[in-house]
Amino acid sequence: MDRLNYHHLRYFREVAREGHLTRAAERLNLSQSALSAQIRQLEERLGHALFARRGRQLILTEAGRIALDHAERIFGAGEELLSVLGDGAGRARPLRIGALSTLSRNFQLQFLRPVLAADPDAVPLALVSGSAAVLLPRLAGLALDVVLSTEPHDAMAYPGLHARHIAAQPVALVGRASRIAGRSADWLLANQPVILPTESSIRTGFDAYCARTGITPTIVAEVDDMAMVRLLARQDVGVALAPRVVLEDEIAAGMIMQAPGDLGIVERFYAITAARDFPHPAMARLFAAGAVNP
Known part of the structure; x- marks a missing residue:
């Protein structure tokens, strides 16, 4: 089987972007007939018409839209390759951030603030959430630049990864005033319904605190997502155990209060990275002194 001619694909992308054969030919410095022939060859190779005519305008068919989506990704990957390994003249390299799906969204924003404050066109972001079982293999395969977690990774399973402790916050009881x-x-804890995160360090510390004080709490919800802990506390379902960063906006607005006292429970935050010869240049900004201070 003949391989795909990427020159044809590039010409097709220009025509699809212009929606007009003559303008695309002028941009490519080709004759209209030569460009038309290139598009016909691509259509023959793919076995589908890529354009339908509407007057003088060319409209993408369904096959054309699929082909354009693939073309954008193919040439975008080439531009990114130039940015990473070449002369830096290609497309700006996305900063790929993975985060546990249970991790506080407020904390993620605080971590990203050094690059969000910069020119948004300079550091495009690709944000992915999921479990450690999904994210860590992608990080080890260099498909992600960093994974944010509340626990360090298993060093035996992923010896090429490094967990950096970047922040810690005491866990408190929060709820409606x-x-x-x-x-x-x-x-x-003894008299109000409790919303309890299942995150391991919080749950372990909570069980130890209750055993030490002899308190038998009424747990109204066990939640594996800090965003849901936040919503349940806002809806006055009960009092919640959470680091302050989870509900900092509601606390600042007076919607939620933090109970006095120290439970002796701390949530720690880690940034897990892989050893790379070509790290993303924005990573240095994220790890600069004071970059994360929730």
Whole structure:
């Protein structure tokens, strides 16, 4: 089987972008007849018509839209390759961030703030969420630049990865002022419904605290997503255990209060990276002193 001619594909992309054969030919410095012949050869190779005529305008068929999507990705990957290994003149390289799906969205924003504050065209972002089982193999395969987590990775399973401790926050009881005001953490745990994250360090610390104080809490919800912990607390389902960063906007607005007292539970945040000869240049900004201070 003949291989795909990428010159034909590039010409097709220009025609698809212009929607007009004559203008595309002028841009490519080709005759209209030569360009038309190139498009016909591509259509013959793919076995489908890529354009339908509407007057003098060329409209992509369904096969044409599929071909254009692939063409953009193919040539975009080439431009990115030039940016990474070539002369830097290609497309700006995306910064690929993976984060546990349970991780606080507020924390993710704080981590990304050094690159969000810069020219948005300079550092395009690709954000992916998922489990460690999904994200860590992609990081090890260099498909991600960093993975944000509340736990370090298994160093035996991924010896080429490095976990950097980037922040820590005490976990507190938070909730509506009508539940929290004037009451201690112990009273709240004993007398109010509790929204409990299943994140391991929080759950382990919570169980140890209850065993130490003899408190038997009423757990109204066990949640594996900090975004849902935030929503349940806002809806006054109960008091929630969470780092302050999870509900910082609601606390600042006076919607949510933090109970006094120290539970002795700390949530730690890690940035996991792979050893690379060509790290993304924006990574240095993310790890600069003070870049993460939730």
